[in-house]
Amino acid sequence: MNALLTVENLHKGFVLHGQGGTALEVMHDLSLELRAGECLVLAGRSGIGKSTLLKMLYGNYLARRGSIRLHFSDGPLELTDLPAHAWHPLRRDVIGYVSQFLRVVPRVSAVEVVMEPLLARGADAWDARTKAETLLSRLNLPERLWQLPPGTFSGGEQQRVNIARGFIGEHPLLLLDEPTASLDAANRAEVVALIHEAKARGTAMLGIFHDEDVRSQVADRLLPLDDHLMAKTTHFPGQPS
Numbered sequence: 001m002n003a004l005l006t007v008e009n010l011h012k013g014f015v016l017h018g019q020g021g022t023a024l025e026v027m028h029d030l031s032l033e034l035r036a037g038e039c040l041v042l043a044g045r046s047g048i049g050k051s052t053l054l055k056m057l058y059g060n061y062l063a064r065r066g067s068i069r070l071h072f073s074d075g076p077l078e079l080t081d082l083p084a085h086a087w088h089p090l091r092r093d094v095i096g097y098v099s100q101f102l103r104v105v106p107r108v109s110a111v112e113v114v115m116e117p118l119l120a121r122g123a124d125a126w127d128a129r130t131k132a133e134t135l136l137s138r139l140n141l142p143e144r145l146w147q148l149p150p151g152t153f154s155g156g157e158q159q160r161v162n163i164a165r166g167f168i169g170e171h172p173l174l175l176l177d178e179p180t181a182s183l184d185a186a187n188r189a190e191v192v193a194l195i196h197e198a199k200a201r202g203t204a205m206l207g208i209f210h211d212e213d214v215r216s217q218v219a220d221r222l223l224p225l226d227d228h229l230m231a232k233t234t235h236f237p238g239q240p241s
């Protein structure tokens with residue numbers, strides 16, 4: 001089967017303007033391929049650049065150079081030079097992202113946070129609510145919390161709202177940044193089940209999982225980033241990032 005996502009010779013660095021222009025080289029010549037229905041797990045020490053890679057694939061960070069391509073039936077789409085306005089439909093329809101922390105919006109209830117990706121695509125509100133409630137119930141979020149804004153929820157409760165929001169859209173590509181980090185064993189098992197169901201419907205997933213047990217249950221392949229990335233700090237005021 002052909003790749004849904006290809007990354008070629010990706011480089012990334014940051015310039016810390018508040019620190020006298022210190023240049024931090026994070027990613028050096030990274031390449032990878034991801035197919036539909038496959039879960040590729042990023043491995044490597046803390047700070048190697050795993051979250052940075054996911055943020056580049058989601059358009060939050062710009063690449064210094066290299067290529068990130070999505071392959072559709074009518075041809076490839078290069079993401080590194082995609083105009084800002086093109087990211088909105090891409091995130092709505094193609095790339096889903098479960099970030100480490102929920103972005104809380106005041107006065108928006110947990111169930112509405114979860115429904116929103118479906119409503120953005122024009123789904124029927126009743127269907128979207130039913131799907132959101134099913135996911136929240138699978139993830140053991142107490143029903144009394146569904147109508148409350150998640151701002152005051154515990155870390156694990158917020159993470160489960162975030163996971164439900166990430167999975168409800170059934171995007172062809174799903175980026176998972178430590179989705180099980182603050183979950184107990186029962187909820188970790190539920191996330192593993194959601195990942196297996198997503199694989200079965202052909203979702204391509206790229207994820208970070210620190211829990212060895214979860215990783216071994218979901219990973220089709222591991223990508224050890226130490227082989228590809230070198231992090232070094234040089235003091236080079238004015239170097240472009």
Ligand SMILES: Nc1ncnc2c1ncn2[C@@H]1O[C@H](COP(=O)(O)OP(=O)(O)OP(=O)(O)O)[C@@H](O)[C@H]1O
Binds near residue numbers: 014050052231
């Ligand atoms: N916006 C930013 N500005 C400056 N430096 C950044 C930025 N984002 C990430 N970095 C740096 O890039 C490096 C990689 O960070 P990243 O969060 O990708 O690591 P990670 O492998 O996901 O780590 P962990 O496993 O601890 O979450 C770190 O040294 C971090 O300080």
